[in-house]
Amino acid sequence: MAGLPEPSPAAAAPAAPLADLVRAVDIPYEQFSLANGLTTLVHTDRKAPIVGVTVYYRVGSKHEPKGRTGFAHLFEHLFFGGSENVPNFDIPLEAAGSTSTNGSTSFDRTNYVETVPTGALDLALFMESDRMGHLLGAVTQDKLDKQRGVVQNEKRQGDNQPYGLIRYATLEGLYPVGHPYRHSTIGSLADLDAASLGDVRKWFTDHYAPNNAVLVLSGDIDAATARPLVQKWFGDIASGPKVVNPPAGPVTLPAPVSREMKDQVPDTMLVRMWSGPGLNDRDALALDMGMRVLGGLSSSRLDNALVRDEQLAVHVSADADTDEQTGVVEADIEVKPGVDRAVAEARFDALIADFIAKGPTSDELRRAATQYVSSQIGELESVGGFGGKGATLAEGLLYSGNPEKYKADLAVIASLTPEEVTAAMQRWLTRPVYKLAIVPGARTEDGAKMGGWGDEATSPLPKPDAKKPAAKIVTGPPRPVPPVLPVGDLAFPAIERATLSNGIPVAFARRTTVPKVLVSMNFDAGFAADPHDALGTQSLMLALLEEGTTTRDSVAIAEEQERLGASINAGASLDSSAITLSALAPNLAPSLALMADVARNPAFAPDQVKRLADQRVAEIGQELASPVGLARRAIAPLIYGADHPYGVPGSGLGDATAVARLTPANLRSAHDTWLRPDLARITVVGDTTLAELLPLLERNFGTWRAPASPRPAKNLNAAIPAPHPRIVVIDRPNSPQSVIVGGRALPLSGRQSNEALELANEVLGNGFLSRLNLDLREDKGWSYGVRSGVSEPLGTRALTVSAPVQADRTGDALKLLIADMKALPAKRGVDQVELNRVTDGNIRGLPNRFETSAQILSAIIINDRLGRPDDYYATLPTRYRAIGATEIDAAARQYLQPDDLVFVVVGDRKVIDPQLKGVGLPVEYAPAIDSNVGND
Incomplete structure (x- = not known):
């Protein structure tokens, strides 16, 4: 093998003492409470001009009584539907630059999170206080009905996955009927159907009060600044009943219990x-x-x-x-x-x-x-969000x-x-x-009937009237919405560059927020480098890097990472094969030595190749059992054609038959052909310096010599078949949802930046407030989430649209997707609210996008791959400010129309077939097991 270095020593590397690591974990805070019982915690972190706003309410599914399962989660959804002074919670926040605007429900609590620019903190606190103290006047029967539909589709989406009923069976087996942890957080369809407006209003008044909440402000804020703001917005909200935890301890079964379930797995x-x-x-x-x-x-x-x-x-x-x-x-x-x-x-x-x-x-x-x-x-890098x-x-x-x-x-x-x-x-x-x-086997249990209290069949409740009118709500005087203060431009970290003695370029950005370092070695390869008769080669080859080197077996590699507190991951995307290291800063030297051994000296032992190939074949089987997996495997070959490097299943797992045939020699050849220093770039972000880093990189990677053979290349200019608009149906019986994925190639490459197109796609389908999502999810209640995307590969870009929808609305959803795409801009151009959201919102939200080292690392890698300058993101606000509605409409007209889309629909054919007749596209059928669907 050309260019092999001397073997790395196999001796265990020294690691920093665990006690030292524990001392590094610290979140200083100050605490104060209002007279109404609201407790606020404030943590100051000035690394970026952003503040994480986190609100926890002591109310979860364990507090739900019989007949009301799923109420806590349903109310979490209603919380985003607007309050008395804010018609839509997300629009002002996204326009202000908020990210991670979300909520979640567990057994024990409901939480709401957003990370906002410092200048938008007043707005965020106003909005959180408005829905804490001024919500009920905005909760209407129409909103309840729509969010009920969204939640039911969230439940169907989870149930529709392989092994999707385990969560219900777990709780049913461990806890007796009536135990607060027995029913699932999402609840039963019957209870959700029965929820009336009066029921959900009572749920709010019984649980959502300041004395049952914890507010945390973390980031560019201090307690002296926070206290008057919190008093201003929350101080006049009255306390409510104290939420008390129900008795809910662990349960010991009287005897072992066994249960067997059949599923489409x-x-x-x-x-x-x-x-x-x-x-x-x-x-x-x-x-x-x-x-x-x-x-x-x-x-x-x-x-x-x-x-x-x-x-x-x-x-x-x-x-x-x-x-x-x-x-x-x-x-x-x-x-x-x-x-x-x-x-x-x-x-x-x-x-x-x-x-x-x-x-x-x-x-x-x-x-x-x-x-x-x-x-x-x-x-600890993230000030807000869920974790x-x-x-x-x-x-x-x-x-x-x-x-x-x-x-x-x-x-x-x-x-x-x-x-x-x-x-x-x-x-x-x-x-x-x-x-x-x-x-x-054929699934024999129905998820629609699972997740509830547990004894509905033997002890049914009287059927409530879900449409029973509720008493009129008396609302308070209007509250003015505070303005967003000016937000400065992004200060992207300085990027230092160097070159190792063998020519490998190095990009480094220093981040000292936490004592960790991220190192990524990217090779110009990826799934697109797979031979067409051996799809899955790159993915399997990379997976094998951690399964043994010339000096370490797989167990030794795993144990050494664990001792060091490090994590090495090798994987591929469409254009790149990468080995990434996350290391504790005190353990960077031995962690890098381990990474270099994994990258340079893989053993590809025959027994390990056979073992991982078998596992990969099983993974492909799991993908074929998943409705989303089936759709994603099918769409790329339909868009790009069988002969294009991008016409491969999107997961990169490849073809089961081809993977099973791969030999150690095949994988060694793929490694030596594509993982070579003249195809590599190293990117590092974290708590070190370039002066400390370069000798370590030189020692571990600088001696790696490229083979004499020419650098390989992928033919990204291969011909793409002319568009063939149609619907390709993959039958998946007993599916409560259909998964719709559409796509087409665009006359652009990833190196051709087009910010107007990116903003137009945000308006259309990229985000919660996009037109597609608001129509199919928020207005119609047919889906848990709809999305459109424009890829950024080195070669030809693609437009994709994805929509998991309830099975009985498959045809209607397809027609609506097509109509909404045509309407932008023909019937409805970008309006001022949308324009402000995607331009001002993106500008204000840029600091949020680069809060963590992983986010910065990814940005540098993408910039280098696509040939962008180092200041690309720092200068992005200037380009956004120059884009108006005219430019966004033009981009939508040129690139986001549905005329040439091919749609894959994975669902129960007997349910969806009659619905497709009115869509206006020819319909074809493909077997679920054919990973090369559409290659004709």
Whole structure:
């Protein structure tokens, strides 16, 4: 093999002490409360002119009574439908530059998050206070009916996935009827159908009050500034009834329980479950670490035995999912096709029993703890959102009365002993187990009838009147909407550049927010480099890099990453094959050495090639079982044609037959052909300096010599077939939803930046407030979400539209998609509200887009790939300001029309066939198993 360096030493690399890592996790805060009971936490982080606004309400699905399942989640949706002084919650926030504007519901709470420019904080607080104290006058029967439809389609979308009914079966098996954690958060269709306007109003008055809420402001803010703002907007809202948690502890089954369900899945999945402790029980942390050792780490007991050594499974996992008052401790195995279920099941149970009896080793426990702490450090980069610093503080206060609960948890995790973990495992996992098996076959259970209280069939409730008029609401005086203060232009980090001695270019941006470093090595390859008779080569080759080098086997690679708190991932996109490292800054040197060994010295051992090829074939089977997977596999060949490098299944997994034929020699050849230094670029973002970084990169990658053979190239200029508009139907029986995906090639390449087109696509379908989503989801209630996208590859770009819709509206949805696309701009050009949202909103929101090192890393990589200047994003506001409605309309007229679209529809043919006659497009049928659909 050309250019192989001397082997890297296999000795374990030194790692920073765990205690030092724990000390790095810190979120300083100040706390104050209003007279009405609203508690506010303020964390100052001046790294960017943005503020994360996080609101947690103590109301979740566990607070729902019989006949009212799904109410907490339904109300979360209603919260976005506008308040008495704000017709639509999202429009002003997006125009102000908010990102991560969202909400979610769990068993224990409902939360709402947005990250806004500092100048929009007054607006965000006004809006949060308006829906906390001035909402009910805006909740109408029409809004309730529409959001009911959206939630029901969210439920159908989840149910429609392979293994989609497991969530219901888990709760039904672990908890008795009436237990607050038994019914699913999304609830039952029957209860959602029965919800009246009076019901949801009472739900609001009983639960949504300032004394049941926690507000966190994190970022470019301090307590002295925050206190008067919070008092101004929230101070006059009255307290409400105190929400009290229902009794809801863990449940011990009287005897083991087994349940088997048939589903439209390719492989048998076996699950072992126990009800576990709540998050304030010390055993919850011990179980978390124990289950990581059992099946959560890459080097876990189950992975090593069942996937690597004995090859009885294609996937295993184990975790302790902990809620406030109870949790679910779970281990599962996806049995390898062709393996006797009884053999796999017996071995699975034996390994679990052995681990419960003996527990983890000190090294295993330390590796699990290090990975956990490293992950926590990474999350500290985000001030807001669902997993950032705001959420961490809010959950600590809400569930434990201590915003610094995360610190206490880390201290416990760092001090846990194998004996403590073993004792916790034996306390909880020697109780009677709930065994669930999902086996291939026609689905026999109906998700529409699952997720509710549990005894509706034997003890039905009187059917309420969902249209029963509600009492008239007395609203308060109008509240003026505060203006958004000026927002400065983005200050994108300075990019330093260098070149290694072998010619590999290096781009570096320093970020010191957290002690982590991200390194990405990108090669000009990707799925488009796959031979057409061997689709999936790049993906499998990259997956094998971590499965053994000339000096380390797969277990050694996994264990070393865990000791270092590092994560190495190799994968491909359409144009690029990449190896990416996330490293703790103190452990950067040994982490880079491991990354270099993985990249440069893969072993491609025959047994590992066979094992991963089998796993990849199983993954393809899972993709073919998924309605979304089927549609995405089909659309690219239909757009680009069989002979174009982009005419490949979008996941890159490839063709099962071709993958099964790949040999170590094939994969070695692909590696040496495409993963070579003269096709590579290195991009680094994080807590180091270029002076510290370059010697490490030179030592690990600078000695890598390119082979004498010419650089390979992809023919991205290959001919694309003339458009052939039509509907291609893939029959998937018993589907409560149809997945619609449409697409066509555009006369543009990714190197041709077109900001007007990007803004036009935002108006049409890219975002919650886009026309397609507002029409099909918010107005019609036929879908949980509709989206259009314009790709940015090196070669020919593509327009795609995707819409999962309820099955009985498939034809109507297709007609509406086509009509809405034609209407922009023929019948309705971009209006002033839309223009302000996509121009001013994008300008103000730019700092949010580059809050984390991962976001900056991605931006630099894309800029380099597409030939953009380093100041592309810093100068983007100037280009946005120069784009008006005329330019956006022109881009929509030229690029976003539906005339040449080909649509793939995956759904139940007997339901959708009669609906397609009025769409006006020819209809074809394709088998679900054909990954080369449309290649004629």
